[in-house]
Amino acid sequence: MVEVRASDRDGTEHRLEAERGRPLMEVLREANLGVEGTCGGACACGTCHVYVGAAWVERLPARSEDEQMMLDAIAELVEVRPASRLSCQIPVSEELNGIEVEIGPVP
Amino acid sequence: MNAPIKLQLLLDTQRLERNPFPIPTGWFFAGYSDSIQPGEVKNINFLDQEWVMFRGENGTVGITDPYCPHLGAHLGHGGTVVGDNIRCTFHHWEYSAEGFCKHIPYAKVMPPITKKQPILRTLPVQERYGLIWAWYHPEAADPQWELPAIPEMEEPGHVKPRRWSGSVNTAIQEVAENGVDNVHLKYLHGTPIVPPTTATFEDHKMQINIGMGYIIGDMFGPGLNVMRFTKDGVTATMISYSVPITRNQTQMNMSFTHKDYPQGSKERAIAEHLVAHSIGEAEGEESAGFESVDMIVWNNKKYRAKPLLCDGDGQIIKYRQWFKQFYPGWENSDKI
Numbered sequence: 224m225v226e227v228r229a230s231d232r233d234g235t236e237h238r239l240e241a242e243r244g245r246p247l248m249e250v251l252r253e254a255n256l257g258v259e260g261t262c263g264g265a266c267a268c269g270t271c272h273v274y275v276g277a278a279w280v281e282r283l284p285a286r287s288e289d290e291q292m293m294l295d296a297i298a299e300l301v302e303v304r305p306a307s308r309l310s311c312q313i314p315v316s317e318e319l320n321g322i323e324v325e326i327g328p329v330p
Numbered sequence: 331m332n333a334p335i336k337l338q339l340l341l342d343t344q345r346l347e348r349n350p351f352p353i354p355t356g357w358f359f360a361g362y363s364d365s366i367q368p369g370e371v372k373n374i375n376f377l378d379q380e381w382v383m384f385r386g387e388n389g390t391v392g393i394t395d396p397y398c399p400h401l402g403a404h405l406g407h408g409g410t411v412v413g414d415n416i417r418c419t420f421h422h423w424e425y426s427a428e429g430f431c432k433h434i435p436y437a438k439v440m441p442p443i444t445k446k447q448p449i450l451r452t453l454p455v456q457e458r459y460g461l462i463w464a465w466y467h468p469e470a471a472d473p474q475w476e477l478p479a480i481p482e483m484e485e486p487g488h489v490k491p492r493r494w495s496g497s498v499n500t501a502i503q504e505v506a507e508n509g510v511d512n513v514h515l516k517y518l519h520g521t522p523i524v525p526p527t528t529a530t531f532e533d534h535k536m537q538i539n540i541g542m543g544y545i546i547g548d549m550f551g552p553g554l555n556v557m558r559f560t561k562d563g564v565t566a567t568m569i570s571y572s573v574p575i576t577r578n579q580t581q582m583n584m585s586f587t588h589k590d591y592p593q594g595s596k597e598r599a600i601a602e603h604l605v606a607h608s609i610g611e612a613e614g615e616e617s618a619g620f621e622s623v624d625m626i627v628w629n630n631k632k633y634r635a636k637p638l639l640c641d642g643d644g645q646i647i648k649y650r651q652w653f654k655q656f657y658p659g660w661e662n663s664d665k666i
Contacts, residue, residue, distance in 0.1 A: 267441035292442035300438060330438035 392427030
């Protein structure tokens with residue numbers, strides 16, 4: 224199992240155990256931290272927006288075109304930062320053990 | 331003792347299919363322009379599936395897949411035209427005639443793909459000659475040729491086209507093959523002689539010349555054939571716009587017209603006779619129209635991809651090679 228350190232929108236930190244290979248969005252959704260993941264991972268809804276801890280930004284796979292377009296689309300309504308990601312596009316892996324994410328604002 | 335026979339030849343029939351063909355690529359007749367008004371939605375069956383046709387308030391016709399890309403509701407059952415879009419009854423998602431999602435009333439952010447590409451399959455549509463045309467390609471590729479100008483159908487000075495439609499249980503390739511099969515005109519239809527026939531092929535076009543200029547037929551892909559019958563300097567025009575309903579059923583459609591010669595003139599009599607002749611209704615007709623004799627063959631035959639032909643059989647093989655271009659992905663098939 225991989226440890227995920229997630230802060231919810233109240234600033235409370237949660238330590239989660241995540242199964243390797245699953246999208247981070249599903250882990251956050253099941254922990255009831257306010258992530259809806261409505262579209263199921265299709266980069267169509269933007270409801271799994273997170274800010275990734277600074278130390279982790281470079282260690283993630285780059286944003287795909289679809290993810291970038293969705294982030295651009297929500298940027299008109301919420302703050303999107305360089306550390307913004309759609310958590311549905313982040314597969315949990317051993318390398319991400321200890322990753323810090325903050326549940327982001329959604330439209 | 332006899333030499334061994336070619337048993338394969340005798341057993342071929344066991345493997346023959348009535349219609350091995352997929353739906354071909356091309357422009358196809360989808361309905362008459364006067365059959366759908368702005369704001370109207372209707373369900374149509376052709377090209378081996380159901381489609382939803384609508385006409386926007388601006389007059390543009392859309393032909394779409396029936397099932398909403400959102401949650402699969404049928405756009406043709408409860409869907410309505412809103413402006414130039416069709417709106418699904420389930421959650422009021424709206425789609426343009428090109429299949430772009432234009433509006434989701436409750437989404438704060440439109441899914442980005444809706445800006446990038448159509449999400450609902452639609453067919454490219456054109457209206458020409460009073461007919462609605464849809465471009466079909468199995469992989470939804472863009473139109474590869476334009477519909478031609480047909481002055482008799484588009485310019486004033488011609489009589490209102492007379493229409494004929496009928497259904498036949500075979501594939502569209504089989505129907506059109508009779509155009510190059512001049513021998514059957516004598517033996518099936520009973521013309522006095524086998525009319526001399528030539529055929530030339532260029533890209534998506536085929537031109538046949540039957541009886542040294544008596545009939546000139548110009549085919550533009552599988553779905554449009556413009557035939558001009560000329561006698562004593564008078565020409566009658568038949569456009570034939572057959573369309574595959576399923577892989578095994580073809581709807582044959584035709585419109586006939588000619589110059590609006592004065593009532594009672596010799597020219598008008600000739601033109602009207604040519605029209606009657608081409609549908610086998612002429613008085614004192616010595617040969618049979620296609621309805622009475624071709625149907626029997628089409629409705630019961632099987633397609634032989636490797637027919638046994640003799641020296642008088644003309645251009646059947648060239649026609650089939652030409653037609654193969656309309657089956658993308660089937661280039662190497664030995665079934666067609």
